[in-house]
Amino acid sequence: MNMFNEQDARALLEKVVKMSKADECTATLDGKIDGNIRYALNNISTSGVINDCDLAVSVAYGKRVGTSTINRFDDASLEHCVRRAEELARLAPENPEFMPAIPKQAYKPSNTWSDKTAAINPDFRAQVAADCILPCRKDSLVAAGFFNDTQAFTAICNSNGNFGYQRSTDANFTCTVRTADGQGSGWVARNVADVSTFNTKSEIGIAIDKAKRSVDAKALEPGKYTVVLEPAASAHLISDMMEGFDARQCDEGRSFLTKKGGGNRLGEKVFDERVTLYADPWDADSAVVPWDEEGMARQRTPIITKGVVDSLEYSRYWAKLKGKQPSAKHGNIILVGGDKSTMDLVKTTKKGILVTRTWYIRLVDPQTVLLTGLTRDGTFYIEDGEIKYPIKNFRFNESPVIMLNNVEEFGKPVRVTDDESNFVMMIPPMKLREFTFTSLSDAV
Amino acid sequence: MDRRELLKGTGLLMGALMLPAYGRVVAAEVLSTKLDVGFKKKLADVALNAATKGGASYCDVRIGRYLRQFVITRETKVENIVNTESLGAGIRVIANGAWGFAATNDLTEDGVAAAAAQAVGIAKANAKIQTEPVQLAPTPGVGEVSWATPIVRNAMDVPIKQKVDLLMSVNNAALKSGADFIRSIMFLVNEQKYFASTDGSYIDQDIHRIWSPMQVTAVDKKTGKFRIRRGLSAPMGMGYEYLDARKDGRIVLPGGATVYSTSYDMHADAIAAARQARQKLSAPSVKPGKYDLVLDPSHLWLTIHESVGHPTELDRVLGYEANFAGTSFVTLDKWKSGNFKYGSDKITIFADKTQPHTLGAVGYDDEGVKTQRWDLIKDGVLVNYQAIRDQAHILGLKASQGCCYADNWANVQFQRMANVSLAPGKDKQTAAEMIKNVENGIYIIGDGSFSIDQQRYNAQFGGQLFYEIKNGAITQQIEDVAYQIRTPEFWNSCVGVCDERDFRFGGSFFDGKGQPIQVSAVSHGSSTARFNGVNVINTARSLG
Numbered sequence: 001m002n003m004f005n006e007q008d009a010r011a012l013l014e015k016v017v018k019m020s021k022a023d024e025c026t027a028t029l030d031g032k033i034d035g036n037i038r039y040a041l042n043n044i045s046t047s048g049v050i051n052d053c054d055l056a057v058s059v060a061y062g063k064r065v066g067t068s069t070i071n072r073f074d075d076a077s078l079e080h081c082v083r084r085a086e087e088l089a090r091l092a093p094e095n096p097e098f099m100p101a102i103p104k105q106a107y108k109p110s111n112t113w114s115d116k117t118a119a120i121n122p123d124f125r126a127q128v129a130a131d132c133i134l135p136c137r138k139d140s141l142v143a144a145g146f147f148n149d150t151q152a153f154t155a156i157c158n159s160n161g162n163f164g165y166q167r168s169t170d171a172n173f174t175c176t177v178r179t180a181d182g183q184g185s186g187w188v189a190r191n192v193a194d195v196s197t198f199n200t201k202s203e204i205g206i207a208i209d210k211a212k213r214s215v216d217a218k219a220l221e222p223g224k225y226t227v228v229l230e231p232a233a234s235a236h237l238i239s240d241m242m243e244g245f246d247a248r249q250c251d252e253g254r255s256f257l258t259k260k261g262g263g264n265r266l267g268e269k270v271f272d273e274r275v276t277l278y279a280d281p282w283d284a285d286s287a288v289v290p291w292d293e294e295g296m297a298r299q300r301t302p303i304i305t306k307g308v309v310d311s312l313e314y315s316r317y318w319a320k321l322k323g324k325q326p327s328a329k330h331g332n333i334i335l336v337g338g339d340k341s342t343m344d345l346v347k348t349t350k351k352g353i354l355v356t357r358t359w360y361i362r363l364v365d366p367q368t369v370l371l372t373g374l375t376r377d378g379t380f381y382i383e384d385g386e387i388k389y390p391i392k393n394f395r396f397n398e399s400p401v402i403m404l405n406n407v408e409e410f411g412k413p414v415r416v417t418d419d420e421s422n423f424v425m426m427i428p429p430m431k432l433r434e435f436t437f438t439s440l441s442d443a444v
Numbered sequence: 445m446d447r448r449e450l451l452k453g454t455g456l457l458m459g460a461l462m463l464p465a466y467g468r469v470v471a472a473e474v475l476s477t478k479l480d481v482g483f484k485k486k487l488a489d490v491a492l493n494a495a496t497k498g499g500a501s502y503c504d505v506r507i508g509r510y511l512r513q514f515v516i517t518r519e520t521k522v523e524n525i526v527n528t529e530s531l532g533a534g535i536r537v538i539a540n541g542a543w544g545f546a547a548t549n550d551l552t553e554d555g556v557a558a559a560a561a562q563a564v565g566i567a568k569a570n571a572k573i574q575t576e577p578v579q580l581a582p583t584p585g586v587g588e589v590s591w592a593t594p595i596v597r598n599a600m601d602v603p604i605k606q607k608v609d610l611l612m613s614v615n616n617a618a619l620k621s622g623a624d625f626i627r628s629i630m631f632l633v634n635e636q637k638y639f640a641s642t643d644g645s646y647i648d649q650d651i652h653r654i655w656s657p658m659q660v661t662a663v664d665k666k667t668g669k670f671r672i673r674r675g676l677s678a679p680m681g682m683g684y685e686y687l688d689a690r691k692d693g694r695i696v697l698p699g700g701a702t703v704y705s706t707s708y709d710m711h712a713d714a715i716a717a718a719r720q721a722r723q724k725l726s727a728p729s730v731k732p733g734k735y736d737l738v739l740d741p742s743h744l745w746l747t748i749h750e751s752v753g754h755p756t757e758l759d760r761v762l763g764y765e766a767n768f769a770g771t772s773f774v775t776l777d778k779w780k781s782g783n784f785k786y787g788s789d790k791i792t793i794f795a796d797k798t799q800p801h802t803l804g805a806v807g808y809d810d811e812g813v814k815t816q817r818w819d820l821i822k823d824g825v826l827v828n829y830q831a832i833r834d835q836a837h838i839l840g841l842k843a844s845q846g847c848c849y850a851d852n853w854a855n856v857q858f859q860r861m862a863n864v865s866l867a868p869g870k871d872k873q874t875a876a877e878m879i880k881n882v883e884n885g886i887y888i889i890g891d892g893s894f895s896i897d898q899q900r901y902n903a904q905f906g907g908q909l910f911y912e913i914k915n916g917a918i919t920q921q922i923e924d925v926a927y928q929i930r931t932p933e934f935w936n937s938c939v940g941v942c943d944e945r946d947f948r949f950g951g952s953f954f955d956g957k958g959q960p961i962q963v964s965a966v967s968h969g970s971s972t973a974r975f976n977g978v979n980v981i982n983t984a985r986s987l988g
Contacts, residue, residue: 002549037570038959040764044570048545049562050854052532069528071549088525091604097521122569130573144766146959174959176767182775187767252625253663253670256987260668359770360895364906364926367670368985372904372926374897376770395895395902395928401987419768419961438981439928442773443899 002031002053003153006165012055012073013157019082022059022089024101024159026295029055032152037125040144042133047125057085063098064089099316101158105297110287112168114194118151120171125149131200132175141211143204145175149195156295166289171195172417176377177207178444179215184390185444186210187357187377189232191417191424193287210356210378217390219440220381226352227435228345228382231414231427233355233375234403239421240361241369241400242333245303247312247322256369256401257309269307272407277304279330285415286424288331296328303333330423337410337428345411345431347385352431354380354387358396361420369399374441393444394437406433478636479509479531481648485588487556488640491535494557496642498564500537502580504641504811505560507533507551508853513600515630517611519619525604532853535560539567541577545856581836581844583813585644591807592650594800595683599632599654602684610687614714618660621718624670628658628714631679631953633965637810645812653803653965654686655679655953656710662721671724671923673717674908676701676742676890677708679953679965681803695948698876699911699918701889703742705948706801720909720921727923730910732982736885737927737975738878743907744866745950745968746891751931752786752793753864753968755900756820758829762838764859769957770898773931774826776838784826787935790869790973793821795830795862797846802863803951803965810857813846820864824936832859851962858958865949865969869941875972878940885913886925886980891950893926904928906983924984937975946971 004012009029016027031053038046058067059082066088070081128147136143148171155165174189188207192198244255250264257265280300281290290298294316302310311327319326346354356378364370375393382388411429418425488505495503509531516524532549533556544567548559611628618626635651658675680686686708693707702709702716739747755772759765762776778784787793797804797815808814811833820828831839832848850857879887890908897903910925911918951967 034960036960038767040766041762043574043576044542045764046543046545046856046858047566047570048547048856049566050547052530052547052549052854054530067524067526069526071530071532084527093522095521122566126569126572129570133573142763142766144763146767148960174767178763178766178771182771185766253665253668254625254661258668258670260666262665359898362893362895364893364904364983365924365985366672368987370983370985372893372895374895374902376898393897393902395897395904397904397981397983399985399987402985405988439902439904439979441897441902442930443770443897443901 002051003033003151004029004031004155009153009155009165010157010163013155016055016057016078016082017157017159019079020059020086022086023061025057025059026101026158027055027057029053029155030152032150034148034150035120035125036146036148037129038146039129039133042137042143044126044129047122055081057081059085059089061089063094064092065095065098066092097317101160102162102295103160104162105164105291105295107164107290107297108282109166110282110290112166112193112287112289114169117149117169117171117193117195120149120195128173128200132204135204135208136177139208140180141208142178142180143175148172154289156291158295162295164291164295168289169193171198173198173203175204175207177211179211183444184211184215185377186214191415214378214390217392219392222394222437222439224434224436226349226408226431226433228342228349228352228354228429228431230342230356230429231416233358234430235416235425235427236358236361236418236420237371237400237403238335238427239418239423239425240363240371244369245312247314248318250312256367264312266309266312268309270309270401271304271307271404273307274407274410275304275307275404276336278302278334279332280334281331283332283334283426286332286334286426288424292329292331296326298328298331301327301330332424334426335413335428337413340411342411342429345409345429346382346387348409349382349385349431352382353391354382364397369401370397371399372397393441395439395441396436397438398436403432403435408433484638485640485646487533487551487553488638488646490553491533491556491560492640492642494560495535495537495564498561500539500564500567502538502642503560504536504639505533506810506850506853507638509636510852511600511634513632515604515607515611517615518627519615519625520612522608530852533559534850534853534856535563536856537563537567538578538580539564540571542567542571542574543578544570547854578834579837581833581841583643583833583843586647586812587644588646590648593652593681593805595652596685597683598652599684600634610710614658614710617711618714618718621715622662622722623660623718624663625661626658626714629656631655639808639810639812641812643812647808647812649807651806652683653679653681654683656687656708658714658717660714660717660721662725664725669725671721673721673724674890675710675713675717676703676908677710677713678950679803680801680949681805681967682706682801697740697889698879699887701909703740703889723921724923727921729924729984730922730980730982732980734977735980736882737978738875738882738885738887738913738972739975740889740972741946741948741970742890742950743888744970744973746894747905748793748864748866748968748970749952749966750894750896751900751903751934752820753861753966756829757859757861758831758835758838759859761829762835765957768959773899773901779826779829785824785936786821786826786932787824788938789824790938790941791821791824791935792819792867793864794819794867795864797862799863802949802967804863804967809846809848810850811844811848813844813848815846818845830859830862835859849964851964855960855962860957860964861955861966863967866941866973868944868947868971871943873940873942875942875946878942878972878974879913879918880916882913882974883915887911887913887918901930902928903931924982926981926983928979928981934975934978937977939974939976941973942971944971
């Protein structure tokens with residue numbers, strides 16, 4: 001059994017916590033059923049279902065801690081896992097940064113579950129693939145995509161009487177459509193908690209249109225350009241910047257929010273005044289479990305308000321050291337925008353570049369959060385409010401901190417996830433000035 | 445390879461509690477044991493029979509026990525010690541000409557039979573829109589065989605106290621030598637993999653890998669500047685003997701930096717890292733422009749990985765990875781022409797899943813194919829790709845090249861990069877002799893930032909240590925260096941590769957590919973090589 005209900009999860013975790021003879025014990029149980037289908041060259045390539053569940057047990061004797069995990073749940077395995085953690089803890093030296101198990105928390109549930117998403121079966125997944133493949137075959141185009149649905153639960157319990165249980169679902173769709181000669185490529189992505197809001201047939205049209213329109217791309221000189229970034233194109237960059245909001249990193253001198261001479265830039269205006277960013281586990285479009293990995297209850301938290309750094313993340317240890325309130329790790333980030341669509345932003349652009357997707361983004365300099373990466377699968381030149389022609393892809397070297405100081409306009413945020421980010425994000429399409437492209441790429 | 449995958453790879457995103465822990469090996473009894481082969485064979489036969497009975501024309505079963513241990517420290521503290529164990533079975537079938545896959549952690553006869561039936565059901569659902577049936581290259585059944593990484597000392601057997609003492613000594617040495625911060629980690633992996641297929645193979649393998657990276661930071665509070673120097677070790681397919689700090693594993697390079705081959709002195713590297721991180725704070729910023737680059741193997745492995753290893757993966761070439769990892773500029777017409785100049789005549793690059801000490805070395809791949817070595821680029825010309833069983837027919841091959849891999853029992857196996865290495869130069873030459881002939885160049889040591897487009901044309905690489913070369917001599921350490929390349933031009937600009945005395949491996953412990961993304965570990969060997977006229981940019985920025 002991998003999808004425990006609340007009653008069974010509680011019974012198992014309470015049994016584990018009671019088994020422990022240590023001063024304190026915290027146990028978490030995470031299970032999921034993950035279904036996926038992958039297709040390429042207009043055929044299904046792989047497809048499967050993964051069932052798994054993991055128990056993690058952490059115990060402490062004084063400031064000595066031990067942790068152990070297992071994915072089997074018979075009594076002997078549970079006992080073994082607890083004793084293993086206890087043995088580790090008994091042998092441990094005191095950790096000067098030890099923080100005791102969290103006290104009982106009040107978790108206000110968030111809406112992370114959809115029955116319809118949980119009911120997805122192999123036929124549904126095959127139909128998603130077919131709805132992408134068949135129109136592409138008909139149009140002499142080539143589809144490659146991935147649809148992944150997850151139903152999961154997480155449960156946490158400790159010897160202070162804290163307990164939480166919540167289920168969640170998620171469906172993630174991406175598809176790349178390429179012309180048969182490989183000269184055009186378009187992409188579409190959609191992430192939803194409730195699959196009833198997802199329609200493959202309308203989504204695939206976006207990728208097909210971009211593939212057709214991106215053929216015969218012209219080369220522009222690298223340099224600084226006004227850009228319209230679709231939400232998926234900026235999400236990874238924004239996500240990477242969030243690491244710099246860790247208070248300890250700032251205070252230790254290792255963040256872009258470090259102050260010269262020591263300390264951090266909390267309360268300072270670091271971004272354009274149109275930048276307002278917050279976390280909210282109960283956000284209707286991007287709800288996440290209302291506690292973090294440690295069990296700390298998440299709160300609605302302003303992070304940047306009108307360009308001013310409004311909060312930093314304080315771990316319990318660092319908060320105690322600095323006399324601050326500790327904060328849970330954010331599960332989502334919401335960048336406030338307006339009502340305009342990506343195409344509305346294009347309409348108000350005199351000259352610029354529309355970017356569908358960014359790719360292989362890596363940190364070049366942590367001091368300035370300078371990131372490099374490339375555009376991909378739909379890059380177009382904009383003139384007088386219209387998409388004029390496709391252009392060859394660029395490599396960029398740009399910092400999200402600089403980007404968010406060069407804001408022209410934000411559109412309406414949409415739900416985005418990224419393969420390389422832990423956040424569920426609400427990110428608007430954005431028009432930015434002086435975005436730095438440093439070289440051309442021949443890749444289509 | 446990326447941060448999230450690194451975390452995923454360490455199990456830190458798996459819901460594991462992230463509380464600090466420390467201890468001697470607890471799990472000595474757990475980490476040193478193995479599942480009974482008879483038990484695995486019995487379960488595998490149940491799954492094979494269930495799949496065949498359900499209508500599968502082919503089935504393979506992988507029963508995997510994946511053990512990992514991570515010792516994570518910062519400065520004078522042990523942040524966490526994590527032992528993870530994951531056990532289950534992945535069952536792959538062909539039914540009605542299509543693939544199906546299901547995985548389960550229920551290792552009972554009923555559990556694996558149900559998963560086999562589920563895999564068959566999925567294959568049949570997929571077959572409805574399949575236009576071409578899967579063509580599986582034959583591979584001989586090998587009966588009951590076994591293979592193990594040739595290690596001297598199983599790192600899982602080494603007491604945790606010994607590991608912690610080493611890391612604490614490393615951290616203290618760095619702090620005493622001018623570092624403000626240090627994070628050091630020890631990653632240990634043991635894959636106990638059992639493979640069985642309807643071809644008649646029952647293969648039991650015991651695979652070990654080790655990696656001990658560190659990150660040393662120096663801060664200048666006055667200016668608010670900080671610089672990082674990462675360790676110069678490589679992840680290896682070795683046991684704990686890699687950390688023995690033998691003198692014969694040490695190589696002192698021109699300019700004074702020390703790098704390592706098959707034995708790593710982490711303590712000495714930490715001291716050097718602390719000093720060099722501090723030197724980086726005041727090192728002059730590079731003037732952008734064209735330079736001749738002399739690239740140490742500790743750096744060049746990553747350029748080989750990104751610009752040769754990935755683009756010669758046949759699944760990418762064909763379009764199977766088009767939606768995520770991308771396709772490849774190394775299209776089949778280039779291979780068929782027989783004269784595509786991938787690089788200069790100094791460049792011979794080969795794939796090899798058999799080299800001792802490497803991350804990719806196994807006896808058999810994850811579809812039961814015996815591993816081998818083959819050339820990808822010979823004297824500058826593209827000659828081959830990397831292919832697995834359902835792709836071999838596309839190249840006219842009668843058998844797979846044996847480079848199929850899954851990172852876990854729960855994930856389906858697919859084409860993964862073999863160890864891909866640059867063959868040493870035929871003429872005797874050392875790095876010092878190479879540098880003597882460079883007028884205006886940069887000597888780069890250690891891997892840094894890396895990024896490449898989805899067809900592997902345009903890449904950008906940083907590094908750990910950069911030394912200016914003027915008129916044949918190393919003059920000073922410089923900073924803010926990254927070079928940008930177009931792959932074929934870059935490899936064609938190679939004018940020299942040092943000989944086999946300089947051949948060393950680097951590698952990636954967490955190379956990401958596929959959807960859902962899977963990690964794999966792969967090594968890349970080379971000797972120091974020189975590339976002329978490469979575009980270098982300056983990466984310094986001001987946030988105002």
